[in-house]
Amino acid sequence: MERTFLSGIKKEIIYCLKVLLLFIGGNCLSACAKGAQKVTLIDPPNIIFILADDLGYGDLSCYGHPYAQTPNIDQLARTGLQLKRCYALGVTCAPSRAAFMTGRFPATLPGNSAINGFDEYLTLTDILRQNGYQTGHVGKWHMGNKQQLGPQPYGIEYINKQLRMPAAGEGKDDSLFAAAIDFMDRSKEKPFYLNIWCHTIHFPIGIGSKFETLFDTIKVNEHDFSQWYVDNKIRPIQQAGLNLDSLMKQYLAEVYDLDHHVGEIIQYLEENNLSENTIIVFSSDHGPAPIELDLQESEDRKKKRFSLLGTSGDFKGGKHTFQEGGVRIPFIIRWPAKFLWGTVDSSTVFSAADFMPTLCGVIGLSTKEFQLSGEDMQASWRGEITKRAQPLFWRTQSAGSSVTILDGDWKLYENLGGVVTLFNLKSDATENNNIAKAHPEIVRDLRRKIDKWKATLPN
Incomplete structure (x- = not known):
């Protein structure tokens, strides 16, 4: 009960800070949560x-x-x-x-x-x-x-x-x-x-x-x-x-x-x-x-x-x-x-x-x-x-889960066991033919992008 109460207090403080910082257009709690500048919309x-x-x-x-x-x-x-x-x-x-x-x-x-x-x-x-x-x-x-x-x-x-x-x-x-x-x-x-x-x-x-x-x-x-x-x-x-x-x-x-x-x-x-x-x-x-x-x-x-x-x-x-x-x-x-x-x-x-x-x-x-x-x-x-x-990237919110990437028409699934599957959606929108072995350079490029993205994620 105490943990829930304190969590509620924390959330209310965060919300009030957000509203205040939105109002003054200043910096928020992190670089990811800056205040929005108010604009006169027509x-x-x-x-x-x-x-x-x-x-x-x-x-x-x-x-x-x-x-x-x-x-x-x-x-x-x-x-x-x-x-x-x-x-x-x-x-x-x-x-x-x-x-x-x-x-x-x-x-x-x-x-x-x-x-x-x-x-x-x-x-x-x-x-x-x-x-x-x-x-x-x-x-x-x-x-x-x-x-x-x-x-x-x-x-x-x-x-x-x-x-x-x-x-x-x-x-x-x-x-x-x-x-x-x-x-x-x-x-x-x-x-x-x-x-x-x-x-x-x-x-x-x-x-x-x-x-x-x-x-x-x-x-x-x-x-x-x-x-x-x-x-x-x-x-x-x-x-x-x-x-x-x-x-x-x-x-x-x-x-x-x-x-x-x-x-x-x-x-x-x-x-x-x-x-x-x-x-x-x-x-x-x-x-x-x-x-x-x-x-x-x-x-x-x-x-x-x-x-x-x-x-x-x-x-x-x-x-x-x-x-x-x-x-x-x-x-x-x-x-x-x-x-x-x-x-x-x-x-x-x-x-x-x-x-x-x-x-x-x-x-x-x-x-x-x-x-x-x-x-x-x-x-x-x-x-x-x-x-x-x-x-585009997909991964569940569980750390360590597998990642999927869509880059243009190339879609790659990187499974936890290290096995990858690759499809070109322009020619194979229904994902029938795994062409990973035929395109190792595409696989390497997409896996590099996945690794770079994963490095930015919270633990």
Whole structure:
């Protein structure tokens, strides 16, 4: 108890120092946490960041799902920018969110961010609040113990976690989106930033879904999916003697429920004349969850595991893996006042760590002084193919774990036993052919970059 109390005092002191230093624009607790210079923004847009949970790269109609109905998210894509090479930087909930919020590779943060938060590092919401934004967060948290973080952590003024399970007839995120609209209604006279971090499409599937009847006619044809998906999702269901069509119906209904709520946000903005100057970003935290059976679970919960039918499209892997299916995520951004309509970018490599510097950049705020892992890729948001300057790195927040690097089209996995696998994603996006032996010079170069990066990480 004493340790918890002292930890809470420490967090409150750190938070107060951050706010003070932001206000005076001075130096913060370390070179990594400098104060942000306040800037007078011209006609700043509202910003809404909708983050789905465990939604696969291929789970939306606009990303190629053969059966999904996602008309509202598809509308965002048709009237905005759709990135085809956006990468999560964590393969579980907390590290992925850490990258979006701090602009940093999760492994560069000390400890487990789900428990410890982001320590003294500034966040996107810190900077936006300092520059006149009202800041809100509804839904899933995974950013540290709120009770120990002090008042208004990370510069977030309004927090509504919405953790309760839905009542009969409710969708999983009904109350969450109602809270989001309530926040916007109270904040619309000034620019606002709002995280809407969904529980959909996380396990368990089919809780309170209202839309299953829309998919009554679904008959799953395994030829509509990749062989990896067939082997890892469809075959286990068939071997267990369960009804594949019924389970797919549950999954699609929950994705539709999410899309329905996105439509509510779009409708609210239009009805309140906020649509033109509001940035909407839609993405997911990482790839889809695998079917993993826990022998300690009840038979009913084991059966529910089989409804985890999210797909990574043509890619292998999902949540918990650094394969393309685990880290490649949907990413859609719409800002009618500024961006091109209906742009699809299949070339630019964008990451969750780029979100903070890029978003700040497009509204007129610089993050260069913060030495972030992410890059300001705002040219890509304006429809230009953009080449990043630095590689992307993945490693869990456990010291000594294996590292994966993506540098241009070259992706290398360095395993703990010293074995490496190398793929060229331009010619082999589905990672079928390990070409490490054929390209020893590429392997050496990428391993040097990994060693240099690992030397910068906390112990």
